[in-house]
Amino acid sequence: MRIGELSERTDTPRRLLRYYEEQGLIVSERCTNGYRSYSEATVDRVLQVRGLLDAGLPTRIIKQILPCLDKPRAIHFPDATPEMIATLERERDRMTARIDCLARNRDAVADYLDAVISLRDSGAGGSSSDLGGQGELRERIDERS
Amino acid sequence: MRIGELSERTDTPRRLLRYYEEQGLIVSERCTNGYRSYSEATVDRVLQVRGLLDAGLPTRIIKQILPCLDKPRAIHFPDATPEMIATLERERDRMTARIDCLARNRDAVADYLDAVISLRDSGAGGSSSDLGGQGELRERIDERS
DNA sequence: AGCTTCCCTCACATCGGTGTGACGGTTCGA
DNA sequence: TCGAACCGTCACACCGATGTGAGGGAAGCT
Known part of the structure; x- marks a missing residue:
């Protein structure tokens, strides 16, 4: 499939697909004209990459963990x-x-x-104030990194 | 506590503490000299903010969910x-x-x-190849956004 | 042939989080 | 009183992810 279809199916701008490739997150072959050609599996790969990106991982790290994620989980x-x-x-x-x-x-x-x-x-209906209601709210303390 | 201590205790550059305040993620009072003064609770708040930032949320969103996270979970x-x-x-x-x-x-x-x-x-010891080993690797397909 | 739509590369722009430094005031201990 | 360590604001710079457009081929329809 070419970049346009991949872009549509992953809802990802072409620009970014090229960027991901440049960063080594996806690969493509080239047709005889210079067009990029993607395998079906690239759709999932792109979705996966975008999910991780959205979750705050930088491309550098994503690239490193990608080999762990390869489809048949082969023993190579x-x-x-x-x-x-x-x-x-x-x-x-x-x-x-x-x-x-x-x-x-x-x-x-x-x-x-x-x-x-x-x-x-x-x-x-109203806004603030009022203590001693019937809805019990459990404590919730968060911290982190 | 002043910004230096908060910075140390949260391992966060002063620069960022001021930035978070500017973005409305933390608040401070001011001493008679212009120094910022933080409450003890700010330590946890900063840690929380940094965790969310690290998880890919933008300050804009963090600011919106912060009211849900206030300490005594009051009914206000x-x-x-x-x-x-x-x-x-x-x-x-x-x-x-x-x-x-x-x-x-x-x-x-x-x-x-x-x-x-x-x-x-x-x-x-080696690298690639070999199929049919004793370690079973379960499938793992991921996609998403 | 011409027009549209796809593709290419290149390059500059934007935006958010962060680094850094200039310049100046306050506090405090030697 | 001097200097170190703290604080303030302001502003420019950087980096990574993304937007956008210029300039030019390739494919396909009419």
Whole structure:
């Protein structure tokens, strides 16, 4: 498939597809005219890349973890140098930290929404003040990195 | 506490603390000389902000969800306009998507690491090829946004 | 042939988070 | 009283992800 179709199917500007390729996140072949040609699998790859980018990982890191993600999860581990392993372990832990932070805060937002919605549905209209209501709000302390 | 201490305790450049304040993510009082003065709670707030920033949320969004996160989780819902609620719901869902994407990929990295390490420990030294080994690698397909 | 639509490369612009330094005031200990 | 260490504002610079457009081929329709 050419870049236009890939762009549509992934909802990603062509500009960015070329950029991702330049950063080594996706690959393409070239037709006899210079057009880029992508395999079907690139669609998922692009979606994956964009998800990670959106989750705050820089292209540099994404590029490093991509080899872990290759489709048939074959047993072709590259050289797997100790530094490479250390890097992956570090990134795995950073991802875990991100997940925890996001989850905590998402839960807080969700709780807030649940409370405000049940409040609204049960009649009470106004804004601030009032203590000693019937809706119990559990504590939620967050910190992190 | 003044900005220097906050900076040390949160491992955050003063520059950024001022920036976060400018973006409305933290607040400060001012001493009689113009020095900023922070409450103890600001330490956690800064950590929280940095965690979210690191997880890919822009300050604009963080600012919007912060009211949901206030410490005693009091019942002082502000006006809570419908648009505000809609925004929060959207962000909650985006955070969930991020979490899922990160978790999937983190698990893939973790599996890869487990495999490569157990392989190394069980003797086999080399690089690529070989199919039909004893370490079963489960499939792992990811996509997303 | 001409027109439209796709593709190419190149390059400059923007935006958000961050680094850095200039320049000046305050606090405090030697 | 001097100097070090702290604070303030302002402003320019950087980097990574992204937008945008210029200038030019290639493919396909009519």
